[in-house]
Structure formats: structure tokens, C-alpha cells
Amino acid sequence: xxxxxxxxxxxxxxxxxxxTLPLLLCLAVVAIVTICAIFGSNxxxxxxxxxxxxxxxxxxxxxxxxxxxxLGRDVLSRVIHGxxxxxxxxxxxxxxxxxxxxxxxxxSGYLGGLVDVAIMRWVDxxxxxxGPLVAIVVVGVIGGGYWTAVLVLIILFTAPDTRIxxxxxxxxRPLPYIxxxxxxxxxxxxxxxxxxxxxxxxxILAYVVLDFAFALVNLAGLSFLGxxxxxxxxxxxxxxxxxxxxxxxxPPGLLLPAGMIILxxxxxxxxxxxxxxxxxx
Amino acid sequence: xxxxxxxxxxxxxxxxxxxxxGVFALVHIAPGDPVRALLGTxxxxxxxxxxxxxxxHLNDPFVVQYGKWLWQVLQGDLGRSINGNRLVWSAIKExxxxxxxxxxxxxxxxxxxxxxxxMAAALRRGTRLDRAMVMFGVFGISSPAFVTGIFLLYxxxxxxxxxxxxxxxxxxxxxxxxxxxxxxxxxxxxVMAIVVKITRASMIExxxxxxxxxxxxxxxxxxxxxxxxxxxxxxxxxxTAAGLVVVGLLASAIYVEVTFAxxxxxxxxxxxxQKRDIPLIQGTTLVFSCFVVLVNLAIDIVYxxxxxxxxxxxxxx
Numbered sequence: 001x002x003x004x005x006x007x008x009x010x011x012x013x014x015x016x017x018x019x020t021l022p023l024l025l026c027l028a029v030v031a032i033v034t035i036c037a038i039f040g041s042n043x044x045x046x047x048x049x050x051x052x053x054x055x056x057x058x059x060x061x062x063x064x065x066x067x068x069x070x071l072g073r074d075v076l077s078r079v080i081h082g083x084x085x086x087x088x089x090x091x092x093x094x095x096x097x098x099x100x101x102x103x104x105x106x107x108s109g110y111l112g113g114l115v116d117v118a119i120m121r122w123v124d125x126x127x128x129x130x131g132p133l134v135a136i137v138v139v140g141v142i143g144g145g146y147w148t149a150v151l152v153l154i155i156l157f158t159a160p161d162t163r164i165x166x167x168x169x170x171x172x173r174p175l176p177y178i179x180x181x182x183x184x185x186x187x188x189x190x191x192x193x194x195x196x197x198x199x200x201x202x203x204i205l206a207y208v209v210l211d212f213a214f215a216l217v218n219l220a221g222l223s224f225l226g227x228x229x230x231x232x233x234x235x236x237x238x239x240x241x242x243x244x245x246x247x248x249x250x251p252p253g254l255l256l257p258a259g260m261i262i263l264x265x266x267x268x269x270x271x272x273x274x275x276x277x278x279x280x281x
Numbered sequence: 282x283x284x285x286x287x288x289x290x291x292x293x294x295x296x297x298x299x300x301x302x303g304v305f306a307l308v309h310i311a312p313g314d315p316v317r318a319l320l321g322t323x324x325x326x327x328x329x330x331x332x333x334x335x336x337x338h339l340n341d342p343f344v345v346q347y348g349k350w351l352w353q354v355l356q357g358d359l360g361r362s363i364n365g366n367r368l369v370w371s372a373i374k375e376x377x378x379x380x381x382x383x384x385x386x387x388x389x390x391x392x393x394x395x396x397x398x399x400m401a402a403a404l405r406r407g408t409r410l411d412r413a414m415v416m417f418g419v420f421g422i423s424s425p426a427f428v429t430g431i432f433l434l435y436x437x438x439x440x441x442x443x444x445x446x447x448x449x450x451x452x453x454x455x456x457x458x459x460x461x462x463x464x465x466x467x468x469x470x471x472v473m474a475i476v477v478k479i480t481r482a483s484m485i486e487x488x489x490x491x492x493x494x495x496x497x498x499x500x501x502x503x504x505x506x507x508x509x510x511x512x513x514x515x516x517x518x519x520x521t522a523a524g525l526v527v528v529g530l531l532a533s534a535i536y537v538e539v540t541f542a543x544x545x546x547x548x549x550x551x552x553x554x555q556k557r558d559i560p561l562i563q564g565t566t567l568v569f570s571c572f573v574v575l576v577n578l579a580i581d582i583v584y585x586x587x588x589x590x591x592x593x594x595x596x597x598x
Contacts, residue, residue, distance in 0.1 A: 128296055130573045132532035133550075137566050140554030141311050217425045221536055224427055225551050240431065244540075251435055258428045265423035273419075 023274055026267035033264055036083035044077035048234040057246040057253065067250035069243050075253045079260060081234035085223075086264060089150050090215035094208045096150075097157035098165075102204060104158070105165025106192045110173065119162065126159030135218065139227050146229045149222045153215055164207055168200040202279035209272035213265045220261050236261050285585055293578045300570045301354070304563050305347050308337065311559060315339055319363065319559055336360070354567065360560040362553070369564035372549065377568075379545035380534055383461050383468065387530050390469035391476055396519065398473075399480025400512065406485060414477055421474025426533035430467035430540040437463055464541040472529040479522050483515040520584050524577045531569060 036043060045065070052072030060067045065076050108119040135156060139149045172178065181191050222228040223237030231238075236257035243253040308315045317325075319333050333339070338346045353360075359369035402414035437444050444463045487493070488511060496506045535547030542548070546565055553561035 125296065125299065128574065128577065129300070130528050130532060130570060133535065133566065133569050136535065136551065136554060137307070137562055138310075141307050141557065141559070141562065143312055213423055217423070217428075221425055221427060224536070225539060226555055240427070247431075247435060247439055251439065254431050255435060258431045261428050262420070262424040266420055269419055269423045 023270060026270045029263050029267040030271065033083045033087065033260075036080045037087045040081045040083060044074075044080040046074040046077040048073060048078040048081040049232070050074070057249045059250045060252055067252050069239075069250070069253050070246060075239075075243075075250070075256060078234040078239060079236065079256050082236045082239065082257060082260070085146065085229055085233065085235040086216060086220070086260070089146060089219045090212045092150050093153045093157060093215035093219070094211035096154040097161050097211060098204055098208050100154070100158045101161030101165050102197070104162045106169055106196065108162065109166040109169025110188070110192055110196065116166075120166070123159045123162050126156065127163075131156045132218070132221070135222060136225060136227065139222055140225075145227070146219075146223075146233075149219055149228050153218055157211055157215065161207065161211065165200065165204065168203050169196060172196050172199055203276075206272055206276035206279055209268055209275055213268035213272065216268070217261065217265050286582055289578055289581050293574050297571060297574055300574070301351055301567065302347060304566050304570070305350050307563055307566075308559055309343075311557065359564040359567070362561040363558045364556055364561075369560050372561065373546065373564055373568055376544055376546045376549045379461075379543050380538070380547060382457060383465055383537070383543065383545060384530055384534055386458070386461060386465035387468035387472070387534070388526075390465060391473045391526060391530070394469070395473040395476030396480050396512075396516070399477040400484055400507070400515075402477065402481045403484030403488065403515075404507070411481075414481065418474045418478045421470055421472075421477075424471065425536065426467045426471040427536035427540045429470050430464065430537050433463050433467050434541065461543070464537045464543060467540070468530060468533050468537050471533050472526050475522060475525060475529065476519060479518050480515060483518040484511065487511045487515045517584075517588055520580065520587060523580045527576045527580075528573055531573065 050073060052068065055068055055072035057070050057072075058064065058068050064074050067075050069075055069078070104119050108116045135149070135152050138152050139145075142148050177195065178191065181195050186195070219228055220235075220237030220240075223235050224240045226238075226241050229235040229238050231242075239257040240254060243250075243257075246253045308319065315337070316330055316333050316339060319337060320329070338349045341349070357370060359373070361367060362369055362372060398414055398417075402411045405411050445460050493506060493511060496510055501509075534545065535550060537543070538545040538547035539551055546568065550562065550565040550569070552558075553565060
């Protein structure tokens with residue numbers, strides 16, 4: 001009898017936090033992808049590497065729920081294992097870019113002067129470059145695949161992120177608590193990292209989540225062009241590259257990884273928007 | 282006005298120089314000896330190596346190499362590709378048509394439907410249509426063109442069979458349009474979301490202004506108010522974002538050309554990158570980057586022309 005009484009309460013509590021149904025679905029998608037990334041080998045029905053050349057590319061059957069690719073590998077298992085490269089790289093990109101951007105943004109926004117001019121000139125230059133093309137060419141020429149791609153994306157993402165952090169710092173700067181801290185003779189470093197940083201951290205967190213979505217899409221794109229992960233690695237972008245010729249024989253081989261890229265990216269974007277609303281207003 | 286154009290040029294030209302330096306440095310960034318990178322799969326006899334060193338001035342200091350290379354590029358000499366030993370410039374010219382056609386259709390779809398849908402969402406604010414547009418925006422921004430392309434390819438190409446699944450068509454405007462409809466749609470969908478979002482936001486802002494109330498009070502028709510007054514003002518932020526749209530379109534075009542197996546500049550670049558054909562990569566990268574910089578320059582100037590507040594120097598641009 002307690003259930004009907006508790007449900008509206010629950011709903012009220014969820015709504016107070018802005019947790020609408022679409023958002024809960026997004027959180028569920030991210031949770032499932034995370035579980036696949038961690039426990040992939042226990043969940044997947046088959047090894048992602050086992051080849052059955054005699055089977056080849058077959059449409060879904062009772063044995064292979066999402067069919068097989070050209071080498072007879074189980075598509076479903078490869079998608080489940082692909083969650084790992086889909087999460088790890090983007091997390092490193094988002095965290096790395098914001099770690100650098102936070103430092104540069106704090107310095108640029110708080111110190112002003114020549115430091116500010118130098119950093120913002122660099123940001124303007126980076127933003128004037130056609131980013132995706134730079135990523136393709138640099139990763140392609142240097143080689144090194146996935147981790148080179150992660151590094152290049154960190155550098156490309158740092159520029160817009162620095163601008164975001166800087167404007168957040170500029171908003172904090174005229175506030176009385178900074179004046180108070182300065183009047184007390186607190187060192188610049190302490191003001192930056194102990195006083196300003198905690199105040200802009202929620203905003204940074206929201207943008208980290210949004211960056212994750214962009215990084216996921218970009219890394220998948222590079223893998224789709226054959227420049228990201230090593231050949232054979234179960235990865236959603238790479239699967240789109242390897243399975244591009246089986247759209248007729250086994251559509252899920254392309255549609256499943258493609259769908260996962262969109263689902264994960266949309267979920268992270270909506271969660272990022274929600275965090276932004278919740279944490280910055 | 283002239284001063285403004287000169288100011289913008291003062292930014293654009295150094296930018297182009299830095300980009301060209303980066304493009305030139307690709308030869309040296311490639312792992313291993315630059316000569317090996319330029320040699321590719323050709324046999325490495327001393328005569329070829331010496332010829333390559335001579336052609337790329339590899340015995341000179343870096344700055345001199347760059348200077349000589351830049352001089353050649355400015356004269357229209359982009360060198361020869363490693364694979365097939367073709368003139369890079371003629372390979373680019375041959376492939377540019379498809380990319381230009383694709384981008385033009387893409388831009389047309391983006392501008393037409395992006396602005397119309399954004400307007401519709403703003404005018405029907407809070408309704409189901411508006412919410413659908415906001416949702417579409419999230420999907421559009423999240424899903425890259427090559428992924429959208431795969432779904433379009435499957436539904437309209439494989440399931441319904443309305444459109445061809447690869448290639449750019451042989452000849453004639455009609456055939457080409459038929460082949461490029463799906464790619465252009467995939468291209469447009471990913472970028473359109475930005476235009477819808479910005480148009481919606483700026484329309485909503487403009488609709489609340491006093492001049493709208495006044496125009497209503499004068500008894501002007503809704504169509505006249507929206508198209509004659511509100512839209513003109515609401516489009517200014519859209520023009521500002523046009524740079525973003527162009528870069529987005531070009532980047533997506535690279536991916537879309539690969540998805541739909543189109544013989545354009547994008548797939549030429551990707552092909553060159555996969556085969557590490559450095560001269561070809563340099564050529565296509567230079568062409569793409571120059572285009573992006575020049576379009577941004579043009580947009581800056583157009584932006585000034587259409588907004589009288591900036592033209593007469595009343596607002597800091």
C-alpha cells in the first residue's frame with residue numbers, strides 16, 4: 001500500500017531536479033554503455049575477434065542477433081566491446097582539454113595584460129583553422145592512430161574551452177569576494193585555485209560533458225576514415241569503415257554501431273544541457 | 282569601410298601564411314626521413330632520391346625550403362602526387378566540381394529550411410512543433426553527417442530504393458542532382474540544426490521588440506511585419522554564424538563523400554591521407570584552408586554591409 005503513496009512523491013522529487021523522462025532515458029543509455037565498457041567481455045555472447053570466414057556476412061539469426069560482418073565476426077559482440085574505445089578516448093579528450101583550458105583561462109582572465117593577449121591570440125588562431133580537416137591531416141600524416149587522435153583533439157578542443165573558462169573568470173573578477181581576498185593579502189595562486197576555481201567548476205563540469213559528446217563523434221569519425229583505432233579493434237567508428245560494403249547483406253552491421261554513436265552523443269548532449277541548467281542558474 | 286576590409290585582410294594574410302607553413306611542415310612532421318615520405322612506394326635508387334631532394338630543396342635550411350616552396354605554390358605549382366605521379370593541381374581541379382555542387386545544394390537546403398523551420402518554431406513558441414525543433418537541434422548537433430548519411434542511405438537507398446547508393450552520376454544536371462540529393466541532405470541535416478537554433482532564438486528576441494508592437498498598432502499585416510521587419514533583423518546573427526556553417530559544411534563534406542563514395546575533394550584528401558601522399562595532402566589542405574579563410578573574410582565584410590549599426594560605426598563589431 002505504500003507504493004501508490006510514494007510514487008507521486010518520487011515523481012515530485014525527480015521533477016524538482018529537472019529529471020524528466022527523456023533525461024532519465026539518456027542517463028540509462030550512458031549507464032548501459034558504461035556497463036558494456038567495463039564488463040563487455042562478460043556480457044557479450046561471443047568474442048569480438050573470432051572469425052568465421054565460411055559464414056561471412058549474414059543477416060541477423062538466432063545465433064547472431066545482429067548478424068555477422070565480412071569476416072564472420074559477431075556484430076553484437078563487437079558493438080558491446082566497442083563501448084570501451086567509445087568512452088575512454090572522449091573522457092581523456094574532455095578532461096585533458098578542460099584541464100589545460102582551465103589553467104589558461106584562469107591565467108588569461110585573472111592576470112589580463114600581455115598574458116591575456118597572448119593566450120587569446122592563440123585561441124583566435126586555433127578557432128580560425130578548419131578543425132576537423134586539421135585533425136584528419138595531422139593524425140593521418142603523423143600516424144599512431146587512436147592516441148594520436150586523442151592528443152590532436154585535446155589540442156583542438158582546448159581553444160574554445162579556454163574562451164569559456166576565461167569569460168567565466170571575468171564574471172567572477174569584479175565580485176566583492178575577490179576584492180576581500182586581495183585586501184587580505186592572499187596570494188594570486190590561492191585566489192585562482194581556492195577562491196575562483198570552485199565557483200566556476202560547475203560550469204566547467206557541464207562543458208566537460210558536452211565536450212565528451214563532440215569528442216566521441218570526432219574520434220568515431222577518424223576511425224570511420226580508417227585513421228583512428230588499429231584495424232580489427234572493435235570500435236563503432238571503425239565498424240562503419242569495415243562494414244561499409246555490407247549495407248545490403250547485413251544492415252545491422254552498420255546501423256547498430258551508427259545508432260549507438262548517435263544515441264550516446266545525444267544522451268551526453270542532453271545530460272550536459274541539464275547539468276548546465278542545474279549547476280549554473 | 283575600406284579601413285575595415287584592410288583590417289580584416291591584415292588578419293587573414295598572416296593566418297594564411299601560418300597555415301601554409303603548417304602545410305609545408307607536413308613533409309617534416311611525417312615520421313622518418315622526408316625523402317622517404319615523399320618517395321612513397323617508388324623504388325629508391327640514388328638518382329630518384331637526388332631528384333626529390335632537389336625538387337623539394339631538402340638540402341637547404343628549413344626557412345629557405347619554405348620560401349622556395351611557397352613561391353612555387355603562389356605560381357600555381359603544387360607538385361606531383363606520389364601515387365600516379367599526377368599534377369596535384371589537375372587532380373584537385375578534376376575533383377572540385379562534385380564538392381562544389383554538393384556544398385551548394387547543402388547550403389541551399391541549410392539556408393532555406395534552416396531559416397524557415399527556425400521561424401516556424403519561433404512563431405509557434407511552446408507548441409509541439411517548437412519542441413520538435415528543439416529536439417531536432419539536439420539530434421542534428423550530436424549526430425555527425427557520416428552517421429546520418431548511413432541511415433539515409435539505408436532507408437532511401439536500400440529499403441525504398443529511391444536514390445542511388447554510391448557515385449556522383451555520369452553526366453547532366455538531373456542525373457547529378459539525383460545522385461547528390463542524399464549526400465547533400467546528410468550534409469545539411471548536421472549543419473541545419475545550428476541555423477534553426479540561431480534563427481529561433483533571434484526571432485524570439487526580435488518579436489518582443491517595440492517596433493513589432495508599433496507595426497501591429499499601425500495595422501500592418503502579420504506577413505508584412507514578419508518578412509519586412511522581423512526576419513531582416515533576425516537574420517543578422519545567422520550571418521554571423523555563417524562562418525561556422527561553412528566550416529561545418531566543408532568538414533562534413535569530407536565525411537559524406539566517403540560515406541557515399543563520391544569522387545570529390547574530400548574523398549581525394551582522405552585517399553591521400555590513407556596512402557600518405559604528402560604532396561596531394563598539401564595541395565588539398567591548402568585549397569580547403571584558403572577557401573575557409575576567404576569565406577570567413579567575405580562573411581565579415583557582408584556582415585558589416587548588412588548591419589547599418591556597424592556600417593556607421595555606432596556599435597563595436
